[in-house]
Amino acid sequence: MDYLIAFVVGGMIVAIGQVIFDTTKLTMGHIMVIYVVTGSMLTALGIYDRIIQFAGAGASLPVSNFGYVLTKGVYEVLLAEGWAGVFNGVFQLAGGPIAAAIFFGFIFALIFRPKA
Amino acid sequence: MTEQSQAYQKLAQDHIPKPNYLKNTVNAFWVGGLICVVGQVFNNWFIAQGIAKSTAGAYTAITMIFIGALLTGLGVYDEIGKVGGAGSAIPITGFANTIVAAAMDFKAEGYVLGMAAQMYKIAGPVITYGITSAILAGLVQWLIWR
Numbered sequence: 001m002d003y004l005i006a007f008v009v010g011g012m013i014v015a016i017g018q019v020i021f022d023t024t025k026l027t028m029g030h031i032m033v034i035y036v037v038t039g040s041m042l043t044a045l046g047i048y049d050r051i052i053q054f055a056g057a058g059a060s061l062p063v064s065n066f067g068y069v070l071t072k073g074v075y076e077v078l079l080a081e082g083w084a085g086v087f088n089g090v091f092q093l094a095g096g097p098i099a100a101a102i103f104f105g106f107i108f109a110l111i112f113r114p115k116a
Numbered sequence: 117m118t119e120q121s122q123a124y125q126k127l128a129q130d131h132i133p134k135p136n137y138l139k140n141t142v143n144a145f146w147v148g149g150l151i152c153v154v155g156q157v158f159n160n161w162f163i164a165q166g167i168a169k170s171t172a173g174a175y176t177a178i179t180m181i182f183i184g185a186l187l188t189g190l191g192v193y194d195e196i197g198k199v200g201g202a203g204s205a206i207p208i209t210g211f212a213n214t215i216v217a218a219a220m221d222f223k224a225e226g227y228v229l230g231m232a233a234q235m236y237k238i239a240g241p242v243i244t245y246g247i248t249s250a251i252l253a254g255l256v257q258w259l260i261w262r
Binding site: 096 | 208239241
């Protein structure tokens with residue numbers, strides 16, 4: 001059942017992006033930025049947590065989840081450390097995936113050549 | 117504009133292909149949905165290994181980033197993107213794709229100012245806006261709920 005929910009919710013989240021892409025002049029880069037910022041705001045409102053609880057990977061695979069983990073990290077460290085920790089939490093949860101993206105991104109680009 | 121060029125403009129306008137909205141949206145839906153299902157498979161597998169739920173989420177993201185980066189290097193992700201559009205661009209695999217694709221494209225301009233600088237062409241804005249909004253949103257959330 002969780003696979004079906006992930007499929008439907010994840011599919012819907014990206015389909016909204018496709019509609020924005022087709023009906024506006026925004027590029028995919030713009031849309032990804034919009035998703036991350038939206039994910040961040042929905043996290044602060046306590047909504048993204050609930051979407052993830054319901055949809056699992058359907059909500060944690062789209063880039064909006066970057067906004068979620070970045071914001072959740074900031075919030076959790078603020079709770080633990082107070083004001084002084086305002087910049088310490090950003091990479092608390094998002095650090096691993098960002099490090100992986102940079103590392104694998106660089107290594108695979110070294111190894112492979114673009115198709116002509 | 118002369119009458120003739122106006123007529124030409126109209127003729128040209130009629131021949132600009134319009135995106136097939138329904139087809140694009142349906143394709144984005146199933147490609148993106150399928151990528152999420154693959155993520156769910158890994159997530160469930162990590163949890164079955166006894167890994168805590170929040171850590172399993174990070175492992176899933178890292179695994180999908182690895183797959184997205186590898187498929188981009190192999191030239192497969194571009195093919196998925198031709199069908200999936202936003203369905204393959206918006207998942208985290210698409211984020212990895214932007215990094216590898218840009219890095220490969222600028223390899224010829226050098227390994228420092230070419231590859232390493234240009235690989236953030238799309239990922240950079242995403243991370244910049246993500247971090248800035250996360251600090252603001254996290255701060256607001258904390259001020260309200262602490």
